[in-house]
Amino acid sequence: MFFKRQRIGIVAATMLVLLTVSGWASANHSGEEGAQKVLYINSYHQGYSWSDDIEKGFIEALHQSGLNVELSQEYLDSQRFPNADGFLHIRQLFDKKYKDYHPDLVFTSDNNAFHFALDNRDTFFPDTPIVFVGYNNFKPSIIEGVGDVTGLNEAIELVPTIRLGLDVFPDTTRLAFLVSSQNKSDSAHREKVISDLVPYFSKQENLPITLLDNVTVEQATNQMNNLESTTLLFVFGRITDKGPDRNLSPAESTEMLAHGIEQPIFGAWSFQLGKGIVGGDLLTGTTQGKVGGEMAVKILTGTPVSDIPIKMRTPHQVTFDAKVMSQVNIDKTKIPADAVIINEEVSIWVEYFWPIVAVICLVIGEGFLVLKLFVTKRQKEKAVLELEETNDTLEEKVLERTKSLRQAKKELEVLTETDALTEIHNRRFFEKQLNIELSRAYRHQSPLSLIIIDIDYFKKFNDTYGHVAGDECLKRVASIIETQCRRMADVAARYGGEEFVILLPDTDSEGAVIVSEQLQQDIARAQIFHENSEVDIFLTLSLGVITYQNADELISGEKLLSLADEHLYTAKKQGRNCYVSGVYPEPLNEDIDSIHGARG
DSSP, rough: OOOOOOOOOHHHHHHHHHHHHHHHHHHSSOOOOOOEEEEESSOOOOOOOHHHHHHHHHHHHHHHHHHOEEEEEOOTTTTTTSSSSHHHHHHHHHHHSTEEEOOOEEEEHHHHHHHHHHHHHHHHHHTEEEEEEEETTGGGGGGGTTSSSEEEOOOOOHHHHHHHHHHOOTTTEEEEEEESSSHHHHHHHHHIIIIHHHHHHHSOOOOOEEEESOOOOOHHHHHHHOOOOTTEEEEEEEEOOOOOTEEOOHHHHHHHHHHHSSSSSEEGGOOOOOTTTTTEEEEEEHHHHHHHHHHHHHHHOOOOHSSSSOSSSSSEEEEHHHHHHTTOOOOOOGGGOEEEEOOOOOOOOHHHHHHHHHHHHHHHHHHHHHHHHHHHHHHHHHHHHHHHHHHHHHHHHHHHHHHHHHHHHHHHHHHBBBBBTTSSSSSHHHHHHHHHEEEEEEEEEEEEEEEEEETTTTTHHHHHHHHHHOOOHHHHHHHHHTTOOSSSSSSEEEEEETTTEEEETTTOHHHHHHHHHHHHHHHHOOOOOOOOOOOOOOEEEEEEEEEEEEOOOOOOHHHHHHHHHHHHHHHHHTTTEEEEEEEEESSOOTTTTEEOOOOO
């Protein structure tokens, strides 16, 4: 099994990058003429690993863009010292520092900074674009009526981490969840665990559940010590103990908790790594900062904020801590192949990799000099032989050239039958296959089904999010449609614009209906945001389905397409987000409910 490993060389390269980025950030605080001004408002404090990682990713994205940026940073310090005075002292500081300072863009990390920016936007930076990251469980209603705002939603996916734990520890007999309500984010995670996860896993996995709800480290330790050693603990909150004169950070809370508990502990955030957790499907601050930084670069280079949709899916990374893995005896074969493993022991070969490579290169270089003298002599002898073999090799070259031309022709044929945007079959290939399959179905009296698909209100999608987003949408829909083709003979193709088709040989009407329903379910699960659709807030499809079977005559492909298109028209007329199916040559019975599909 292949695992991503930390290496001495990689660490050195990372330090060099950080020094470069740090130097870039310092240089761009100079306020040199012509620099674009960016104000970064951080909810927390310097030294807090989560927001430090966001900051690192954001600065890296600015650095890679090559833009001349003057970066100003402010810290609300709301993790250690919660918002007791409504950030009055911060507003007073802003009034002194930024009264006559007009940034070109405001970047915020986590909830408190975003709300501070929105609440004080008209006072300190009116009409200035805002990019946010790290906002827990963002909802579009939060910025209803507010313009020039985009960013990245932070939504932890707890179920994948729990599934990961059960996969790694298949002999688990109990699940324990630590939750708290010390702030809004903790409370939201607590509510999700209590209302969704506890009922689901107790029923689906038939496992007893222990809830550590707003407990101290002593209470948590005592409860866990009384549970089976085959219990898994998932830390989705923090202990209620206090630090000296301030709240404990989630990382400090996890570290204190891990000292007294012997059962495996899983987490949901990258800042818990190195603090005692085995691992998990983790949110990473660096990735969020980089994605937000790339959004900021687009805005600073002229892209309208309205063309940069808010990203609702948060990137995750399956990560494990090798030191903790050895303590709990994890079978490495059960670790996903794409997992990142930190703190692995480095072998002597890895530690001295570059010096060994240098010695090997030196020996090879000296050997090469000796070899070159020998090769030079042999080349003179070979030149004489090559003259004699010219006639023989000429014929071989002609054959090779002919083979290359045939291969090029074959590749060209593939290109002419593939849609350039979606990389699935195009209309030309589909129409050719349609006529072939129609003839085969007629000869063998076997059923042939055709589904024609149209994206509902796609023009409004393009008008709302732009053609670049529209192209990405088409590619994503095409990928989902292509997954419905499970047999070699099945064909998915882009027919034109936002229309797609699926050809299903040896498939009767019932089978075609199953494929249609599965397609609509997969599109619904994809949750492609379409705020201006008149059907749903997510993208939907309308489908026309026709099945050619038991026919006494061979009809043309144009005829079958026309029948499917009539059903598609009926589906649109009935309100979209549904499919209408029929059979040829049997007439479509209007009394039969052939219109299906849930409407959002």
